[in-house]
Amino acid sequence: MEKKRLDDYEQGPVPSPRAVDRFGFVKPDNTSDGLIKSRSAYEYERYKEERRVRKWRKMIGVGGSDWKHYLRRKPHVVKRRIRKGIPDCLRGLVWQLISGSRDLLLMNPGVYEQLVIYETSASELDIIRDISRTFPSHVFFQQRHGPGQRSLYNVLKAYSVFDRNVGYVQGMGFLAGLLLLYMSEEDAFWLLVALLKGAVHAPMEGLYLAGLPLVQQYLFQFECLVREHLPKLGEHFSNEMINPSMYASQWFITVFSYSFPFHLALRIWDVFLYEGVKIVFKVGLALLKYCHDDLVKLPFEKLIHALKNFPGNAMNPDTLLPLAYSIKISKRLEELKQEYEKKTGKGARELSEKPMLPGESN
Amino acid sequence: MGRGAEEEYDYLFKVVLIGDSGVGKSNLLSRFTRNEFCLESKSTIGVEFATRTLEVEGRSVKAQIWDTAGQERYRAITSAYYRGALGALLVYDVTKPTTFENVTRWLKELRDHADANIVIMLIGNKTDLKHLRAVATEDAQGYAEKEGLSFIETSALEATNVEKAFQTILSEIYRIISKKSLSSTPHPSSATVKEGKTITVGESQSTTTTTSCCSSSS
Structure with a gap:
C-alpha cells in the first residue's frame, strides 16, 4: 500500500523524545499543566469514565451490531450522550457508525485498495508537499515516511482520485489526519467520502471545489x-x-x-x-x-x-x-x-x- | 505581535505575501515580524495577518502584512485581500522551478485584482538549500527587470536578506506615497488614518497617523 515514494520533502522533523499529551501531541517546552488534580478527583473521574464506557458499549453492541436499533428507538438519548462526549476508546468506531461511513465501506469492498495502489493522481506532488505540514507536532505524523505520514498520503491520494473534481485541497489533510488518529486508512477514507459526499448530512465537498x-x-x-x-x-x-x-x-x-x-x-x-x-x-x-x-x-x-x-x-x-x-x-x-x-x-x-x-x- | 509602544507610527502600509504553496511565505513573515522560524509549520489555510513597525527613511512605518494560502483554489478567498494593498511580495522557491514559472500567473492575478500601481517585489526564498538550487539568480533578476519588479533572494531559515526585502519594498512604497502627498497636501502630518484602514496610493490625503490609545492586552 505504500509504494509511493515520499522523498520530495522539505525539512522532515525527526521524531523527538519530547513528552506528549494524552492525544500524542508534543507538549510545548514550557508546559505547565496548570491544574494538577487531587488523587481523589482523578479517581472519581476515572470511575465516571468507566461507567460511561459501559453504557456506551451496551448502546452500540459488539462491533456496532446494536447501534441502528438503538438509534431508531432512542435518538434523543443518543444525541444527549454524544453531546457529552464519546468515550475516547470508542470514538473511532462510533464516528464510523454515526457518519454512515461503515455502510459505505461494506458496500464498496476493495475500492480503497484499488484507488491507492493502481490509480495515479494529478495532486500527488501537492499532497506530498503538505504531508509534513499536517499536525507537525503530533508524534504519529512526525516521523518522515513513517506510518502516519504514509497513511495520510494514501488517504488523500485515494480521495483525490475518487473525486477528481475536488482532487486535493489544503485543509483536507487536517480532516484526514484527525480521523487517522482514530481509525485505519480505509475507514478514514470512507468517512471522508461520507462527509464530502453527504451520506447523512448535506455534502460538504463545496468547501473544496473550485471557487470554494x-x-x-x-x-x-x-x-x-x-x-x-x-x-x-x-x-x-x-x-x-x-x-x-x-x-x-x-x-x-x-x-x-x-x-x-x-x-x-x-x-x-x-x-x-x-x-x-x-x-x-x-x-x-x-x-x-x-x-x-x-x-x-x-x-x-x-x-x-x-x-x-x-x-x-x-x-x-x-x-x-x-x-x-x-x-x-x-x-x-x-x-x-x-x-x-x-x-x-x-x-x-x-x-x-x-x-x-x-x-x-x- | 508586539506590544505597548508599537502603537505609534507615521504611516501604515498594507502589504500582501503571495506565491505558490510551500515557498516559505509564512516563515518569511514570522522571521520579519517576530524573528522566528518554525521548522514544524502548518500549511496556511485562508489568510494570516501580522504587523511590525519599523523605521523607513527616517519615518516610522507600520507594515500590515497579509499572508495568504498559496494553493490555487484558495484564490477565491485570498484575492479579496489584494485590494488596497500598496505592496506585494511575490515569493518563489529557488529550489523549485515550477514555483518560479508560476510567477507569471501570480502577476496576472495581481493585475486582475490589485490596484494598478501596487509595488511588487519578487523574492527567491530558501537560498540556504544551496545544493538544491534550481533557479539561477540571473534568470530571476532578468525576469524581474523585464517586468519592472524589484528582486531579492532570501533565506527565512538563516535570516538572510529578510529584513532587507521588507525594508526595500516599504521604502519604495514610502517614496511613492510621499511624492503623492507632497504634491497634493501641504501638511501631510495633519491627516490621520484610523488604525485598520489602509492607505491607497491614489488617495490624496491620509498618510500620517498617531494612535496612542488602547494599551496592549496581550
Whole structure:
C-alpha cells in the first residue's frame, strides 16, 4: 500500500523524545499543566469514565451490531450522550457508525485498495508537499515516511482520485489526519467520502471545489448570524472592517481541527458527525459570545489577533459546548442559505442536493 | 505581535505575501515580524495577518502584512485581500522551478485584482538549500527587470536578506506615497488614518497617523 515514494520533502522533523499529551501531541517546552488534580478527583473521574464506557458499549453492541436499533428507538438519548462526549476508546468506531461511513465501506469492498495502489493522481506532488505540514507536532505524523505520514498520503491520494473534481485541497489533510488518529486508512477514507459526499448530512465537498462555494456560503451565513445574535459585536466588526474570512474560514474548512486544542476539536467532531455542520456555526458564535465583552473593546489589529487566539478558558469544552448548544440557529441557517442562493444566482452547488454515493448510484 | 509602544507610527502600509504553496511565505513573515522560524509549520489555510513597525527613511512605518494560502483554489478567498494593498511580495522557491514559472500567473492575478500601481517585489526564498538550487539568480533578476519588479533572494531559515526585502519594498512604497502627498497636501502630518484602514496610493490625503490609545492586552 505504500509504494509511493515520499522523498520530495522539505525539512522532515525527526521524531523527538519530547513528552506528549494524552492525544500524542508534543507538549510545548514550557508546559505547565496548570491544574494538577487531587488523587481523589482523578479517581472519581476515572470511575465516571468507566461507567460511561459501559453504557456506551451496551448502546452500540459488539462491533456496532446494536447501534441502528438503538438509534431508531432512542435518538434523543443518543444525541444527549454524544453531546457529552464519546468515550475516547470508542470514538473511532462510533464516528464510523454515526457518519454512515461503515455502510459505505461494506458496500464498496476493495475500492480503497484499488484507488491507492493502481490509480495515479494529478495532486500527488501537492499532497506530498503538505504531508509534513499536517499536525507537525503530533508524534504519529512526525516521523518522515513513517506510518502516519504514509497513511495520510494514501488517504488523500485515494480521495483525490475518487473525486477528481475536488482532487486535493489544503485543509483536507487536517480532516484526514484527525480521523487517522482514530481509525485505519480505509475507514478514514470512507468517512471522508461520507462527509464530502453527504451520506447523512448535506455534502460538504463545496468547501473544496473550485471557487470554494460552500466556504463563501458559510461565511455569509455566519456573518449574518453574528449580526443577529451579537448585534453590538457585529457592529463593532463592521466598524473595524473585520469580516469572517479573516478568522473563520479555517473553522469551516477544517472543522476546528487546524488550530484548536485537540480535546476541544474532538468533542466538536463528536457532535459534528451526528448533528452536522450546524455545530460549527454554534461553536463559532459561542466563542464570540464568551469573549464578547473583550472583543467589542479591541481595535482592528488586536481584534484579529484575539479572534485567532482565544483564551484557554474560552476553549474549555465543558463551558463552551453547553453555551453552543443553547444557541438556536437551525431555522435561520436555512433561511440564510436561501437568501445566499438568491443573492448569488443559482445557489452554491446544485449537485449538493443529489449526493452520489458509490453503491447507491448503481 | 508586539506590544505597548508599537502603537505609534507615521504611516501604515498594507502589504500582501503571495506565491505558490510551500515557498516559505509564512516563515518569511514570522522571521520579519517576530524573528522566528518554525521548522514544524502548518500549511496556511485562508489568510494570516501580522504587523511590525519599523523605521523607513527616517519615518516610522507600520507594515500590515497579509499572508495568504498559496494553493490555487484558495484564490477565491485570498484575492479579496489584494485590494488596497500598496505592496506585494511575490515569493518563489529557488529550489523549485515550477514555483518560479508560476510567477507569471501570480502577476496576472495581481493585475486582475490589485490596484494598478501596487509595488511588487519578487523574492527567491530558501537560498540556504544551496545544493538544491534550481533557479539561477540571473534568470530571476532578468525576469524581474523585464517586468519592472524589484528582486531579492532570501533565506527565512538563516535570516538572510529578510529584513532587507521588507525594508526595500516599504521604502519604495514610502517614496511613492510621499511624492503623492507632497504634491497634493501641504501638511501631510495633519491627516490621520484610523488604525485598520489602509492607505491607497491614489488617495490624496491620509498618510500620517498617531494612535496612542488602547494599551496592549496581550
